Amino acid sequence: IKKLVYVYLVRYAEEQQDLALLSISTFQRALKDPNQLIRASALRVLSSIRVPIIVPIMMLAIKEASADLSPYVRKNAAHAIQKLYSLDPEQKEMLIEIIEKLLKDKSTLVAGSVVMAFEEVCPDRIDLIHKNYRKLCNLLVDVEEWGQVVIIHMLTRYARTQFVSPWKEVVMAVAQLYWHIAPKSEAGIISKSLVRLLRSNREVQYIVLQNIATMSIQRKGMFEPYLKSFYVRSTDPTMIKILKLEILTNLANEANISTLLREFQTYVKSQDKQFAAATIQTIGRCATSITEVSDTCLNGLVCLLSNRDEIVVAESVVVIKKLLQMQPIQHGEIIKHMAKLLDSITVPVARASILWLIGENCERVPKIAPDVLRKTAKSFTSEDDLVKLQILNLGAKLYLTNSKQTKLLTQYILNLGKYDQNYDIRDRTRFIRQLIVPNEKSGALSKYAKKIFLAQKPAPLLESPFKDRDHFQLGTLSHTLNTKATGYLELSNWPEMAPDPSVRNVEVIELAKEWTPAGKAKKENPDKKFYSESEEEEDSSESSSDSESESGSETGEDEEDSSGDSGGDSSESGSESEAGKKRAAKSSKAKGKGTPVFVPGRTHVLLHRMSGKGLAAHYFFPRQPCIFGDKMVSVQITLNNTTDQKIENIHVGEKKLPMGMQMHVFNPIESLEPAGSITVSMGIDFCDSTQTASFQLCTKDDCFSVSIQPPVGELLLPVAMSEKDFKKEQGMLSGMNETSTTIIAAPQNFASSVILQKVANVANVGAVPSGQDNVHRFAAKTVHSGSLMLVTVELKEGSTAQLIINTEKTVIASVLLRELKPVLSQG
Template identity: 55%
Template sequence: MLESNKESLKLEAMKRIVGLIAKGKNASELFPAVVKNVASKNIELKKLVYVYLVRYAEEQQDLALLSISTFQRALKDPNQLIRASALRVLSSIRVPIIVPIMMLAIKEAATDLSPYVRKTAAHAIQKLYSLDPDQKEHLIEVIEKLLKDKSTLVAGSVVMAFEEVCPDRIDLIHKNYRKLCNLLVDVEEWGQVVIIHMLTRYARTQFVSPWREDAMFDENNEKAFYDSEEERKVEQTRPYIMDPDHRLLLRNTKPLLQSRNTAVVMAISQLYWHLAPKHELSIITKSLVRLLRSHREVQYIVLQNIATMSIQRKGMFEPFMKSFYVRSTDATHIKTLKLEILTNLANEANISTILREFQTKLLTQYILNLGKYDQNYDIRDRTRFIRQLIVPNEKSGALSKYARRILMAPKPAPVLQSAFKDRDRFQLGTLSHTLNSQASGYLELSDWPAVAPDQSVRNVEVVEPAGAPALRKSKTAKSNEKFYSDSEEEEEEEEEGSSSEGSSSSSSQVLIITYLPPQIMQKTLLLIIMTKYILIHIVLSISTQFFVNCMCSLLHLCVFLACQFDAVSWHVHVSLQASSPVFVPETSHELLHRMTGKGLSAQYRFTRQPCIYGNSMVSLQLTLSNSSDQALENIHISEKSSTGQNIHRFNAIERLEPQASVTVSMGVDFNDSTQAANFQLCTKEDEFSVSIQPAVGELLLPITMSEADFTKEQVTVSSIHILN
């Protein structure tokens, strides 16, 4: 069927082959026949061929190398699945001779528009590193670029590549730490596990210990009786204040304790155990106990971790002691771990409850009664023998006299030290912790630093959004859509040529659209509505340059007609009077966060009052605060910061003391648009890009008019609506 000329027969054959692979059957003998179809034009057939090649490319390297040129061409296929599959097959051919080709393909895929292709590039990094470790420096550059990716599809894969290639390069995580914390909830489950383990190691190197205050308190309690009060005061330390980034990690991972994935819950539990303050550890208890209802293998791992925790924190699991009672359906290794945990939890208050659970008398009688009627002769004989030995009667022989000596012979005392006492040196949930031996590739958790490193390394510079013109945005969107279309490369080259030739002219013509006066735009509204269907036809049928020329000519015509319409009184002008607002909200919006502003924070609110700086401006009230330990000087708005909007700047603030605030007013002309006003808020040493996004209601001014004027305006609006 694979040799047939019909695409349908080939497709059916590939479905059967992939089905055999899914069932575990060996289909490697079909490799020569399958690889011939890698250049097929049928997308569905090509996808199945790549699925097969990913499985057998490593085994049939010589035959796969013959098609390497086809794989390289597929890396530029318009279909993102084909591009990703080609890269996956290319990275599966583990031959050192193609390392340069793989490196080039990974670099191109890392900048692909599709997040799925970028995710595949992250997976290929690990394969290339295992094939040629000398490429480490080049791969680190790709990892650094992918770590900045904002797609949740890429985050887990690139962190996995980071852990495999360069787990010691903590500096690559600084700028992406907060982004990873915020994206964590939306990442796929196994990506969450990898990110959580990486962030656990990162936090142990960047934050001070949250247990330090408790440890100092314990040491003070154990000091000698005759220590003086002066010595105690000297050793008292400042109260512990958790780093905001440390709290961000704990806060964003807490909801994942409700995850359906056992590995995610275990990862969060070990993170809290190694990073959280001791008084917050109780929140992981219920989630761990919930996992005991899962499969036997999961129970074993969870019980091992609980056994380690119960040695140091008995109070965590004492309320759930009944969950560790031994059941008849439990496997032997599960029973052993449960008994270990109960031994760790035992104290004077609950020992009677635990012992009642193991009353030997009732258990012995129950077993002897069952054995008396058992179908096995040997069990019935043993039952009669033991009953006569431990439950003597008149017919019992002399052997019962020695029952105490037989059954209660001296036995070695049980070991009082728990087998899990020293396992806390390994990170919870790891293979090393399970085996109680350091496994290959295990990364130890570092000790808490005595002094926290500089937290400003995690500050990310806010990139000012560039206000691209409307036509240029549509051009970019059209070029992106071109990438996914099935058109030929020649058309793409012509498209690029036309865009480069018309870039200068289109930029000057877009200004007509952006800066038309609002009055003229209102008057030309009817003409634009009547020609909207013509414009749609133009966009779909003619080139971009011709569309720009037509749009420019149309706007010139609209402006000319609008000027002529002034003589015939297009609108009925009425006298309008501004009125005071009924409600002025006190809610403030954040303009600049104190972490981003290095201590300077700013909030703004709309006062809903006529602006004294101009009739077309919106009045704003700005509150500037200094939360740092040093005074801030020369706080002002940059002169060249506005992007199209007219901004009336407040007078520069010469000095703002620490923990002080000041309120200023400013005016912004949004040009009757909800487009954000972007500007630079500056101090003597730094500049911060900020933006104010107005709501539609904040751009409106309340007015009063007579009922007759309102009726006239209503008729005008209704007429426009009917024509539309």
């Protein structure tokens, strides 16, 4: 009823302002209600009453709500800002102050709403975003969908005003670096960046496409996902079209060839004749490289022989000639069809190709070949030089195979060639006459004339023109021209033995000696070695941009957020369902604390010794109850002094924790001797999330920013329960509380001991006894809230299994499922 009353007030407040004003006091009282939902509803209705006289009351309510402990109420305050601004734009300056405060909020629930208010009220105040830019980028992944859209739009405008457009030259330089140096598994990341450059001007496109053409010959898989990016547009210049064709040909395989052939059919109809001819050549290359579509491509090219465009027909003839060289016996009908086209085709290359094909297969078309020779003898004097040479070759082959019908014709053609204006034709004529028409002066070669003219010719190789360009460095002028340009430096081969890495060590130059009291000698530090290749390259969190210290006011706000978060939690917990509380109470009777099945010995780097100036720190999770609190995860930190001097006063400095997270630090360590090591314990309440706990690890002289991020499996404690209790709890946690996936692996990976070890290695769970050999059950509870986490691995027939997780914590369940699946699948 209360909600209906709220709706009524919002609807009729403008028409009946007096009655609406009487209800204001009710909403003001509701703004102080302990329940966050009531506070938020009251603010929502109050801001929806569009009566100008209550603007001061609305402003006061928004100010108070913006500092509320509940993020849900703060979210509604951000929504109310937009409503108040539309009602009274003169309140803009005061609203901007509230927006500035809410932009500093670290809750993902508030981020999208306050950015929406920013876009509505003051989109030109870019200065408000500066200090919150990185935070918004980090929160973007966890914000709800509509909030992500708003933030992305705002960040897009921000980036276009604050950042310089990236140089295409830099992208190309990084791409060639990865290509020549990086392992194959890592080189694939450059493909997306190169494809993005194809949106640039035509000059940049030309260079990028040339480099992609070279790469795609050796590594097709890099660019196969972006196949459609290389489809030709009608607005592309010819040089770009031909390069895209080259790349499409390199990427063609059995899976995508049918799609590409349909695309090529469209290209053949293009008004750009050079491009259409290049497409026909591309179809020929696909036919030679993919045998499954050879006949399809050949039939398609034969259909093009009836095209109205003479250039298309001529190019088709040339390509068909090359394809028939590979399998001439099977396609006698095609040769006959091409012989009939000889009268209509005028392009010299095509006519020469037809004559060459007939000459090579003259014994297979014994009735057609002499007639073709008769027709071409009549037009010999008017033919192109290329065609004349093939007429001479055809006459010689027919003279050797069918002398009875063609002897006189061949002699006539040889006489015409003897007096031709072109000396190449005259020379070829004399050569052929001496071979096929023996006389007293003929040598021994005339005996082998048939073997010379009718020998089996090797089929041509249709290769990419970019095949041999990979020895040039990508992105260089030499690679573009396919020839070594002046000043080009070739890339050296990889050395068989690695040179001495010590040449890259940096010596520390002592500029001035420190003053020391008389009679006391100061120990000199030995030269510190940097960048040693023998050391492991480990990522350390101290290199993050968050290492900058914040101002005192921000620190104060962080403390307010963290101290007030407990109140927020209590108010939020009031909205939990009573059924959930009853279920937790019942389950606590059925389950008891279990012991870890397995404690993995892997450690994580907290502080690298190079970054810590000799102080190294590693941490691991011992999977034992935390002595500092029931809701905390136990973390053990091992500190090592790798220097030759004592490190004093090691302690935890400033803490930068998300809202609600708490940390119990170790007691300060007075000193750590050279080469000494010590292990200390900490307790961290991660609030059932994998958010990072950031803090400063300090010594007497320095502070280092470090962070601990827990794997989701370390946020659990094992639970001991019976199979009956497990099934009962699982039945209560079905529906939306159930997450599952299918696993495929070898049968040996589904042995009971293997599954137990793999699951326990990922998550701190307890094994539940099972009466079925094909079902493995594990139980745990979250450290912070004590919510049950039930894991089931059910083996199916063959090599599949079903992984099921039941819990109220659906986010943790999805993350745990994502981590368990690859572990159980691998051998």
